[in-house]
Amino acid sequence: MTVQDSPTTSLQLTEDGQLRHFLTLDGLDRALLTDILDTADSFIEVGERSIKKVPLLRGRTVVNLFFESSTRTRSTFELAAKRLSADVLNLDINTSATSKGESLSDTLLNLEAMASDMFVVRHSQSGAPHFIAESVTPGVAIINAGDGRHAHPTQAMLDMQTIRQHKGSFEGLKVAIVGDVLHSRVARSQIRALRELGAAEVRVIAPATLLPRDVESLGCTVDYDMARGMRDLDVVIMLRLQKERMEGALLPSEREFYRLYGLSREKLALAHPECIVMHPGPINRGVEIESAVADGPQSVILDQVTNGIAIRMAVMSMAMGGQMADRNRQPMGGVTP
Amino acid sequence: MSVITEQSSSSLALVGGRLAATDEKVTLVIRDGRIEAVTGPDSNHGADRVIDVSGCLISPGFVDLCCNLREPGNGQKGSIATESRAAAHGGFTTVCASPETSPINDSGAVTNLILDVAAKRSSVRVLPVGAITRGLEGELLSDMAGLAAAGCVAMGNGSHTVGNARVLRRCMAYAQTFGLTVMFSPENRALAADGYAHDGLVASRLGLLGIPEVAETTAVMEMLLLAEETGVRLHLSQLSCARSVEMLMEARRRNIAVTADVAMHQLLFTDSALSGFDSRYHVRPPLRSESDRQALLAGVRDGVIDAITSQHQPHDSAAKQAPLAATEPGLSTIETTLSMGLLLVQRGELSQPQLLRALTESPASVIGCRAVIEPGAPADICVFDPGEVWTPSASNLCSVGLHHPVPSRSLPGVVRLTLCNGVIAWSLQPA
Numbered sequence: 104m105t106v107q108d109s110p111t112t113s114l115q116l117t118e119d120g121q122l123r124h125f126l127t128l129d130g131l132d133r134a135l136l137t138d139i140l141d142t143a144d145s146f147i148e149v150g151e152r153s154i155k156k157v158p159l160l161r162g163r164t165v166v167n168l169f170f171e172s173s174t175r176t177r178s179t180f181e182l183a184a185k186r187l188s189a190d191v192l193n194l195d196i197n198t199s200a201t202s203k204g205e206s207l208s209d210t211l212l213n214l215e216a217m218a219s220d221m222f223v224v225r226h227s228q229s230g231a232p233h234f235i236a237e238s239v240t241p242g243v244a245i246i247n248a249g250d251g252r253h254a255h256p257t258q259a260m261l262d263m264q265t266i267r268q269h270k271g272s273f274e275g276l277k278v279a280i281v282g283d284v285l286h287s288r289v290a291r292s293q294i295r296a297l298r299e300l301g302a303a304e305v306r307v308i309a310p311a312t313l314l315p316r317d318v319e320s321l322g323c324t325v326d327y328d329m330a331r332g333m334r335d336l337d338v339v340i341m342l343r344l345q346k347e348r349m350e351g352a353l354l355p356s357e358r359e360f361y362r363l364y365g366l367s368r369e370k371l372a373l374a375h376p377e378c379i380v381m382h383p384g385p386i387n388r389g390v391e392i393e394s395a396v397a398d399g400p401q402s403v404i405l406d407q408v409t410n411g412i413a414i415r416m417a418v419m420s421m422a423m424g425g426q427m428a429d430r431n432r433q434p435m436g437g438v439t440p
Numbered sequence: 441m442s443v444i445t446e447q448s449s450s451s452l453a454l455v456g457g458r459l460a461a462t463d464e465k466v467t468l469v470i471r472d473g474r475i476e477a478v479t480g481p482d483s484n485h486g487a488d489r490v491i492d493v494s495g496c497l498i499s500p501g502f503v504d505l506c507c508n509l510r511e512p513g514n515g516q517k518g519s520i521a522t523e524s525r526a527a528a529h530g531g532f533t534t535v536c537a538s539p540e541t542s543p544i545n546d547s548g549a550v551t552n553l554i555l556d557v558a559a560k561r562s563s564v565r566v567l568p569v570g571a572i573t574r575g576l577e578g579e580l581l582s583d584m585a586g587l588a589a590a591g592c593v594a595m596g597n598g599s600h601t602v603g604n605a606r607v608l609r610r611c612m613a614y615a616q617t618f619g620l621t622v623m624f625s626p627e628n629r630a631l632a633a634d635g636y637a638h639d640g641l642v643a644s645r646l647g648l649l650g651i652p653e654v655a656e657t658t659a660v661m662e663m664l665l666l667a668e669e670t671g672v673r674l675h676l677s678q679l680s681c682a683r684s685v686e687m688l689m690e691a692r693r694r695n696i697a698v699t700a701d702v703a704m705h706q707l708l709f710t711d712s713a714l715s716g717f718d719s720r721y722h723v724r725p726p727l728r729s730e731s732d733r734q735a736l737l738a739g740v741r742d743g744v745i746d747a748i749t750s751q752h753q754p755h756d757s758a759a760k761q762a763p764l765a766a767t768e769p770g771l772s773t774i775e776t777t778l779s780m781g782l783l784l785v786q787r788g789e790l791s792q793p794q795l796l797r798a799l800t801e802s803p804a805s806v807i808g809c810r811a812v813i814e815p816g817a818p819a820d821i822c823v824f825d826p827g828e829v830w831t832p833s834a835s836n837l838c839s840v841g842l843h844h845p846v847p848s849r850s851l852p853g854v855v856r857l858t859l860c861n862g863v864i865a866w867s868l869q870p871a
Contacts, residue, residue: 252649
């Protein structure tokens, strides 16, 4: 049983179905997801030029608002914005205003006063970008760069682009997501994207302590046994395991986790011979994945990073397009979702 | 619409209304704060003042077992003056004030302060609930006998838990010594951990930290067993799970002295209310599944759940203006409780007598009071028009908390007159 998410859909899509914010993949249909992938494909070529710029966001100000630290995601968002010719401001808020007791709402009001056009938001709390999208003045696009356990939609889309590059399409694909699904915003967005794009089967493989309640309701099957779950796989996606999970009594030890759920060469051999190996990074070698697999011929982990820039360029330019469409529709700027 | 706030005349007659309980058309004569007579519609009452309440139902004033008035200490969220006025607007004439004030109501001095302020500024009766442990910390017993002597009607731990079963057992045994009622909101804090939403489909999809049902049900079971052993009168506040209702039924069969309540919003909403991260519906215990809601409704219909409370928790806007996890739990409900109940009556999920029983006589009996309309009883009365509709908004709500559960929606049931001790606490002239 799926739950309708109409409040979010009307928030992130314009009247005619264009992206206005990019908060979650919930409520986005296959045509729109495919449009994002196609647009990203067209931007890959930009990255191969000697002058890697297009003028789509020229004169726009993009603020990278990171309430939680990140290297890869923030730097690819920064590069994406710069390749679109935007002015970029990077703010690490965990070391700035909120530690002085300023509320998120007040921080936002101050940033809006600097006439920003787009906030790229990472936050440790689920729904924070959603809250920001509801609070900001109309005309400012919000891009979710990962919120709590909720969603990491650009990561999921760059994963989809990577899968499409290697497999051609999603029809008939069997995909497994292995590890800490409970705490993973990436897994939630991936499951949603894979289902919408037409993958045949999404399996999650983990012990019960690392799975959310009623996880099947997200549109996947569950296997506690990795050897069984690896059979016939076309894609295996490994999730990062945080060391804190041992302290929370979710797992006994890294060693036991690796033995049961780590991706070794032996376990990979149980999958389809052309199965690709993915990981949203940063990887823990010897905890969830064997080094030889991470660096092996079936690994596409570095392709994922490369595709991150193109996907983020696509989403940023599309959301800014949706905001402009809103502004043209209501010249007074009074658009309330 | 204007509001009358004058004092009552020495005698008052309400004419043209019908008793909610029997649908009889009556004239109600009130003198010196008490009901003097309930007579036929055309009788000669000889009262100094007459109020025409034609088209309205006359009910005993509602009794709320769980209300946060925010005074002392939280002036930005409300005060006894503002929130008691909100209570009167909602048809309530008696509210049990949560011990979660600042300072916490864990001594007779704080109880006296609350009662002094209430005597001066409250529109309705305020009955404080004393903190059963010092500072609500769940470690040391409070001066329960002293709190009761100062005027507390029951002992409870607010939304805090007594995590240690040994302390809980001693709380109950000590309260039982003095014949006190204990009120607990059952939650196993270790299982609830950092959760803020029902651990179900919506939390899994949105990545919200879940509070599993077992956080409530294991606490209910522990409390029932300890109540059975100590013989204390136990009141379970704010149940949210189907399984809790089953355990309550079983406890009743075993003649354990237990009563229970549910918050009105638990009967109307489920966790799907959070699907757009709407912090308004961040409440504790969390809104749960549709099958839980159905079981809670059945519990109210059967009388297994005695009372419906408002669980009124007014907040300033900043408390709700943040990502969901960072917001404070609670809804401002006391002014819309009757209307939400009447929505359930319209849908056929509760009957009007079941609703009114759970708002009047049943909660009153939990705290050893009565809520009746009969000669000699205190004139605590709610007069409402069940058919009239209204739309709650900042302009017509009295509470400081504007985060009520049914925004921009027209609701059935307008309270036209609330009398507390024969004094007009709320009055709305016909539009």
